[in-house]
Amino acid sequence: MSEPLVFLPMERWGELKSVFKSDWPRGISAYTTLDTAEHIVNNGADYGFKAYVPFGDLTNGLVALNVKGTFYEVVVQCPKDDTTVLEDALMRTKLIDWNRSFHIPFTPKNVSDLMKRIITKKNLSSFTTITVTDTFYYNETPNFNVSLPSGFKFELLRMEDAQIADDTWPHKHPGSVWYFKLLIKAKLGYGLYKNNELIAWCYVKEMGALGHLYVVENHRRKGYGELVLKLISNTLAKEGKFVLAFCVVGNEGAKRLYQKLEFIQDEPVEWITVVRK
The missing domain is CATH 3.40.630.30 (Gcn5-related N-acetyltransferase (GNAT))
Structure with missing residues (x-):
């Protein structure tokens, strides 16, 4: 056979x-x-x-x-x-x-x-x-009208940034930092820097979905998570990529954020x- x-x-x-x-x-x-x-x-x-x-x-x-x-x-x-x-x-x-x-x-x-x-x-x-997980995506090309405050940069993550992403990942396991290094090497990790300090980040995961969105604790409740999502969505749109995200059922905070940004919610997977x- x-x-x-x-x-x-x-x-x-x-x-x-x-x-x-x-x-x-x-x-x-x-x-x-x-x-x-x-x-x-x-x-x-x-x-x-x-x-x-x-x-x-x-x-x-x-x-x-x-x-x-x-x-x-x-x-x-x-x-x-x-x-x-x-x-x-x-x-x-x-x-x-x-x-x-x-x-x-x-x-x-x-x-x-x-x-x-x-x-x-x-x-x-x-x-x-x-x-x-619920599935969220954009059917049309997103184009958020956003600008960075003075002293801020949004750019590709550096290889040394992989460790902090791994350290804050709830599913961290021995050797998992390799995964973040892979995404950074492939230019799939983006960070928000304030005066050259990394304060928030988001990755495009292997299946093309946004993920690992994280804001450093003492910078939370300032809208940086939403800002990063808008910036990375704009970046992917300029590259001709589809914008996709998964949200674990029950994570109402993330779900509300995707809904606020007018992602389309599709059937769960x-x-x-x-x-x-």
Whole structure:
């Protein structure tokens, strides 16, 4: 039996992005994931992201492996409601190591339902956790009218800034500073500096979504978080990028901020983690 997941070289990612763009807004995460992975490679920060399509047909969806040390991520997206062919490919593939703990990020309902069936069929369900996030995006190009106060700069983060982002990250783990260094090397981290002191920052994460927005504690309640979101949204818009963000359900503060800035709220997605012992 031949391998059902067919490798898709980066030269053809544009074709696959077009397929997912036709499934808007459900396909936005797949589109921005491919777009950002391409951006990372083009900025000299290649980290081994590999894209595959079931049986070589782009309309069957995307399966991507994103392996970073012990972190094993399997991106699964499908541009149609019928996921039968994708499910068949996932059941038969030898490329995915189902014996490892793995993460399946930002799954819309069609893929979430599919992965739950896969997990049950492969008897992986004993240690499964699911996090639900709301999806926010801009359908039109944002253009916030903002200006920086005197003494402030908004610019790409410096490599030495990776440590403070890692130190303040609630999901920090041994070696996780590498992740922030990767994003900074790929020019996906932006900081707000006051008199050359970093006081707030935001990153464009690997899937193309805004994330890791943080304001240093003694600079909070001054509107800097909102300012950074506006500035980074304007920057991405000028680069022709889509502006996307995820917000964990229950994080009402972040949700209100996205709503205030007139992001469009779409259907929630699920982040599935399977821990193997």
